[in-house]
Amino acid sequence: MIVNIMGRSGSGKTTLIRYLVANYPGYRIIKSYTSRPRRLGEGDDAYNFVDSSALPDSPEFALRRVRGSAVYALKVSDLRADDGSIPIFAFPAKGAVFLKSLGFSVQCFYLELSESESVARMEGRGDTGSGILQRMGQDSMESSLEATCIILSSQELMVLDARSSVEELARVVNASVKKFKPS
Numbered sequence: 001m002i003v004n005i006m007g008r009s010g011s012g013k014t015t016l017i018r019y020l021v022a023n024y025p026g027y028r029i030i031k032s033y034t035s036r037p038r039r040l041g042e043g044d045d046a047y048n049f050v051d052s053s054a055l056p057d058s059p060e061f062a063l064r065r066v067r068g069s070a071v072y073a074l075k076v077s078d079l080r081a082d083d084g085s086i087p088i089f090a091f092p093a094k095g096a097v098f099l100k101s102l103g104f105s106v107q108c109f110y111l112e113l114s115e116s117e118s119v120a121r122m123e124g125r126g127d128t129g130s131g132i133l134q135r136m137g138q139d140s141m142e143s144s145l146e147a148t149c150i151i152l153s154s155q156e157l158m159v160l161d162a163r164s165s166v167e168e169l170a171r172v173v174n175a176s177v178k179k180f181k182p183s
Contacts, residue, residue, distance in 0.1 A: 002079065002104050003027070003088040003177055004096050007111030008143055009135040010121035011162040013090040014046055016111065016173070019166045020088060024174050028085035030078050033061070036070030040126045062102070063095040067138055079104065086177060092142045093151035107180060108152060109173055111162035112145055 005013045021027045029045075035052035052071045057064060061073035079087055079099070096106045113121075115136065122132045141147060148157065158176060160169055 001086060001177070001180070002030075002099060002106045003086055003173065004099075004106050004108045005088065005090045005111065005173075006092060006096075006108060006143065006148060007090075007162060008113055008115070008118040008139045009132075010118040010125070010127075011111040011113040012121075012166065012169070013111060015166055016169050017088050017090060018045070019170050020173060023170060026084070026086050027088050028081070028083070030074060030087045030089035032072045032074055032089065032091070034070055034072045036068075036072075063091055063098060065092075065095075068134055076102075093148040093157075094142070096156070097151060106156075107177060108157045109176075110145060110148055110157055110159045111169070112159050113162035117163070 005016055007013050017029060021029050031046065031048050033048040033050050033055055035050060035055060036047075038049060055061060055064065055071045055073050060075060060077075062076045062079065064071065064073040066072075074089065074091070081087070093108070096108050099106050118139075119132055119136065122135065127135070145159065158172075160172060162169075
């Protein structure tokens with residue numbers, strides 16, 4: 001099983017993933033590879049930062065996508081690691097559909113947050129006006145709740161209130177994953 005955390009930019013996807021990995025045994029972060037520059041204060045724990053030439057359009061990389069001038073991708077070998085852990089990452093709904101087509105079981109959680117709250121969070125972490133506008137435009141096409149629900153059915157998606165504490169969100173995700181994880 002793979003756990004996919006989805007939501008608008010600024011909804012808390014990375015914060016939730018880090019919290020689950022740090023506080024609940026058995027989760028393993030799948031870090032995307034990206035050619036985008038680091039944000040202020042961003043370390044190596046969120047992404048594998050590489051040059052775009054290191055992300056070829058090949059079967060080695062799944063879920064390859066372009067956002068603005070940046071390329072994002074996941075290594076298939078990272079998803080297939082057989083150490084008993086639960087891989088967890090953040091990617092839009094089309095990624096879950098693609099992984100299911102490869103035979104993976106994917107449990108999806110959507111962190112719902114209004115556009116205005118999303119903008120406020122992005123500003124709070126130092127994102128700029130033009131960057132925020134670009135991300136909001138891309139989110140409306142691929143990461144909004146409406147776009148996600150067009151791609152995934154209600155049985156494939158659990159919607160959570162992103163204004164909840166990270167502790168509460170983690171409890172809900174963990175309980176749901178443990179309930180449905182194949183033995």
